[in-house]
Amino acid sequence: MKIDIITIFPRMFDQIFEESMIGRARKNGILDIKIHNLRDFSENKHRIVDDRPFGGGSGMVLKAEPVYKAVGYIKKVTKKLKSKIIFLSPQGKALNNKVAIDLSKEKHLIFICAHYEGVDERVMKLIDSEISIGDYVLTGGELPAMVVVDAIARFMPGVIKENESVEKDSFFNGLLDYPHYTRPRIFKKAKVPDVLLSGNHKEIEKWRKKQSFKNTLLKRPELFKNKNLTEEEIKLVKELKKEQKND
Numbered sequence: 001m002k003i004d005i006i007t008i009f010p011r012m013f014d015q016i017f018e019e020s021m022i023g024r025a026r027k028n029g030i031l032d033i034k035i036h037n038l039r040d041f042s043e044n045k046h047r048i049v050d051d052r053p054f055g056g057g058s059g060m061v062l063k064a065e066p067v068y069k070a071v072g073y074i075k076k077v078t079k080k081l082k083s084k085i086i087f088l089s090p091q092g093k094a095l096n097n098k099v100a101i102d103l104s105k106e107k108h109l110i111f112i113c114a115h116y117e118g119v120d121e122r123v124m125k126l127i128d129s130e131i132s133i134g135d136y137v138l139t140g141g142e143l144p145a146m147v148v149v150d151a152i153a154r155f156m157p158g159v160i161k162e163n164e165s166v167e168k169d170s171f172f173n174g175l176l177d178y179p180h181y182t183r184p185r186i187f188k189k190a191k192v193p194d195v196l197l198s199g200n201h202k203e204i205e206k207w208r209k210k211q212s213f214k215n216t217l218l219k220r221p222e223l224f225k226n227k228n229l230t231e232e233e234i235k236l237v238k239e240l241k242k243e244q245k246n247d
Helices: 020-027 064-077 097-104 121-126 142-153 163-167 201-219 221-226 231-246
Strands: 002-007 032-037 083-094 108-113 129-132
Touching (some): 002 064, 020 032, 064 083, 064 108, 064 121, 083 121, 083 142, 108 142, 201 221
Parallel strands (some): 083 108, 083 129
16 A cells, blocks of 8 residues: 655654554555655745635644645656545544544555644645544644554554454454453462463353453443344343443
8 A cells, every 4th residue: 555644744754654563564565655745845935835814813724735736746656546635634534443444445545634723625625535533633633644544554464464463453343352461370469360271262252252342331332332232242231231230
């Protein structure tokens, strides 16, 4: 996959995309990420890319011209690829696993990182998708771009060696993950559950499923509204609710 990111703070991406799985994916040719400084597309000798908003008010707005020029340049260079342009904004569609999976299937993504009070509304004609990482406002779109790229990368073949670890993560099946343990078996008098040491894989899977449901019920019960439960799973939820009430 090819990813182009348009930003006024290109150095913010230097370290994050060189480390961990994204760094490995780039080295292995799975991900091709390029960062573009929006100021390089300014026609102003001082490389200015923002201006005061019409109608007054505080803050500054990113100008339309440099954004159009940046997108035009990227599309010209990657003319053989079908591009999808994404604008990072708190007004966008909330990022979730489904959004990340869908985006991971694209061949080319262009991210536009806004700043200040946002971007000239006329830029929105370029946008294919507007994405938010939460109902809060950050200083710019750089951190959301990093988050979205990270979320996407995990679903790309070859990025994570063990596909099973992705499939059993929180939200992959619509619910939260089960608890995980590693050595030592006893830490500060707290023991690893016996079932995980039993070698009985059927019982281990049963325990993990129950713990996944328990975690979801305790932390994010609203997730059950979007999941079609089997009769057995409905029975499990009722059992957990009863246990919770007794506790």
